[in-house]
Amino acid sequence: MADTDMATDFTGDHGPKPKKSISGRNIMLYGTLIVFAIYYLLPLYVMVVTSLKGMPEIRLGNIFAPPVEITFQPWVKAWSEACTGLNCDGLSRGFFNSVKILIPSVAISIVIASINGYALANWRFKGADVFFTILIFGAFIPYQVMIYPIVIILREMGLYGSIWGLVMVHTIFGMPILTLLFRNYFTSLPQELFKAARVDGAGFWGVFFKIMVPMSLPIFVVAMILQVTGIWNDFLFGVIYTKPASYPMTVQLNNIVNSVQGVKEYNVNMAATILTGLVPLVIYFVSGKLFVRGIAAGAVKG
């Protein structure tokens, strides 16, 4: 065409529309975001700063001031020396108790819930809808209602006060939401894949392990994060269903922070709190991307 030679002689607006970097809209947007970020980060800042100060410095009362003399003594004390009752081995005992509770609870609940969800999504058995409704209904019953009956059940089973009793409680209480999560995810996978696998001769377990599970990494990560944070942060079940020797970290943290004898060691309390919150935090940072992907996949397409 003859016009091509003229192509560089534009007059008037052309090309991408220029964007102003400082506009009223951007100032509002970033201003608000910065204010909220400070609002939420301030407590964390105070905690970290306080945990690195010695007691004399804390008594001065300048909670926002950075430490003059940085000391890690409060962290050491919180981890291995702080006393709860008769034990003076710090939070470390609670940490290992929590790990011992966490690993089997997360593993067992995810294994069972994924199979539940798979069966509900792909093998429509008789009464599947009723089963699912009852299961979901369980998610809406307040925990407090069930505390005492569970105490009795665990006592009768001889599991009361042991770590395994608590593992069982966590597994059961995680079941409704995890099953829903897995069911929705498996429903969102193309049904034709399932049909193709059946024509190819795979049975219930064959389809599950060879087709479904390899496609479901995101949702397994989501389930893992939900369970790890939920179980790690649990206080109520931990304090009710275990003995002092096997208290999880959260219960022990409470006992350290709320102990009334002696001086209040704010720096040790702050360090202990950060230590307790560290596990869920690390999990989020490591698998944040997969978490978002899995949640989106399960929620939108379900």
Added chain:
Amino acid sequence: MKSIEVKDLSLSFGTVEVLKKLNIDIGEGEFLVLLGPSGCGKSTLLNCIAGLLDVSGGQIFINGKNVTWAEPKDRGIGMVFQSYALYPQMTVRGNLSFGLKNQKVPKAEIEERILRVAEILQIGELLNRKPAALSGGQRQRVAIGRALVRDVDVFLFDEPLSNLDAKLRSELRVELKRLHNRLNNTMVYVTHDQIEALTLADRIAIMRDGVIQQLADPNTIYNRPTNLYVASFLGSPAMSFLTGEITKKGKVFTFDNTQIQLANYSGENDTLNDGPATLGVRPEHVTVHSKAIKGKTVKAKVELYEPMGSESLMWLDVEGQTISVLVKSEDVREKGSTAYLSFELSKASLFDKQSETRL
């Protein structure tokens, strides 16, 4: 020898009857196409044959064996799906071998069969790729390969070409036909695309609301549709219909002031009875004349035309009824001009007004 026999098959989901006492026999080596609009039950029928849906009543036989209650893997079938349904985490080789591994076929034989299928479908270079790294056409080839490698007598296709673009679709259509000629297996093919149905099928079963309307070879279905529904569903551009009356002891089709002689009509019976009827004429069986020929032509007014490349579709008005005619693009007439039409009645169809069946 019958390859597939379906006897009085019914299927309901709750109170909805999807298939109603359906009967069909499919011969060995036959290419049968199930054709119909979405929701007519054609895919459901295929899923029942595959064993992916439990039937509510009736029986299914494959190669003389009653498989009504058999698992899909025990029916001796291979199936190809619309969405390809390739296992995304496996390579092409893994996809092809999955079914054989489940059958515990020896490793050497698996490899041998994969290579043979890869050669037939020309997917040899793709064996180590994952499905995500394949184009749509390649994926569908692998999906067909997954059915082939199972070495079965019956192949079931569930709209296998619907996800492909028009060009690839026509290419793979030819390839499927070639494949059928080469392997001579029984193939049951579900589609809503009439071109696919007409080009591929040995016989077509046209379905509507869970009932087979007509089961015949493409030629018969096209030229002698058994009822008004089949006539209107098949054919692109579609058949035109004129409503009127058969008079003079079956000699003339009349509406308003127009009369069409029925002397050349080849009906289902020797004689036609007088009464209300619908005349169906395909656009290619109408001829346009500039001048009236007494007793043979009908006066019409050109309403509009649609150019379709080498040919054009003219829409004409005949005493308030619309009729379409396929003409060469250079023969198109002005909008509003008068034309005279004659019909090739030997290829037309008359339908009873009440029962809508062919007369």
